[in-house]
Amino acid sequence: MDQRVDEKILDFINEVEKREAKKDICNGPVKIGERYYEFEESEFFDEKLKIYIPKDFTDMSLEARKLKYPSESRPEIIKCNEKGNICITLNIIDSPLNEENVGKLKDGMKVIIKKTNPANVFYEDGVLEVDSKNIGFFDFKSYAIDDSLYNIMFFLEFEGKTLMGTFSCLYSECQQWRECAFQVIKTIRIMKEDKGDEN
Template identity: 30%
Template sequence: PMPMEQAIIKYPSEHRPKVIYTSSEGTINITFNPTDTALEAEELPDFVEQMADILRSVQPIRNWLGTEMVTNCSGLSVGQIRFVAAGIDGNLYNEMLLFIHNGRVVIGSFSCLEADLEVWLPVAEYWVQSLSVLPPSIYSTNEKGMTTP
């Protein structure tokens, strides 16, 4: 889990993702952010395209790689948005995942330095395929993302 001090710097908005995992160097990040946006499954493809339009208008995008809808091995419908954007330490590969959980959109993201993309792209692809929605846990989650009984 990314320490809160680092999360505040890397994601300065008060609306930073709720769950952020990072590599020890802070160069690989995976986030999940449940939203309050209610959506039906058949509305997800249009929502993904709307999000892509917003991203293209507000992000310093260096290379737009596109959008795609996939159904992963657990049967979850996932919208993907991929692009390379300028970052502080160099260009960053970004992959956003949008899926529906309990009738609400969840936005996930994977990012790594563009220079490391060849190594990390298989991980991003595996992440999409391994994603599944689990029933509620009996464990609570603390602010650092770890579970406690």
């Protein structure tokens, strides 16, 4: 009898540990590094795009934007933690894109980034199917003035144009963030315009 109780306790502990290990950003707070983050669904581009991001990420200040993204074509949406060293960006590029060409675009962008910064170290790349949309992605390590960064770039078709997103954090925190960052990408939903159906 005692053994059964012990097994139940062990099962319970194993379940908790499994849940911890299998972090699910859509289902309550998630421990990343030393703290817990709560993710919530946020809406962008006139509520046409929904994506889960950490609740306490805020819009990056204009001064910080200018420093971090010196070019005038900086992303339209930059959400970051309070230190500004973990960022999620979204940007619509006025360049036509359809579902079939997402993979080609991803390959082309990777080539450009390799040429611009030959020191970058590339890891995975591929095309995910999320909510019946193709999302091309690749992740890489880049070098900033005083540190190295971990980046994920992703691309999808949005109203016939190219939507480009990035996730970046310090390379030293990449192990803690990588899985959750990919989960963020997998929560992307594009709202179809339903005129007749309010359901």
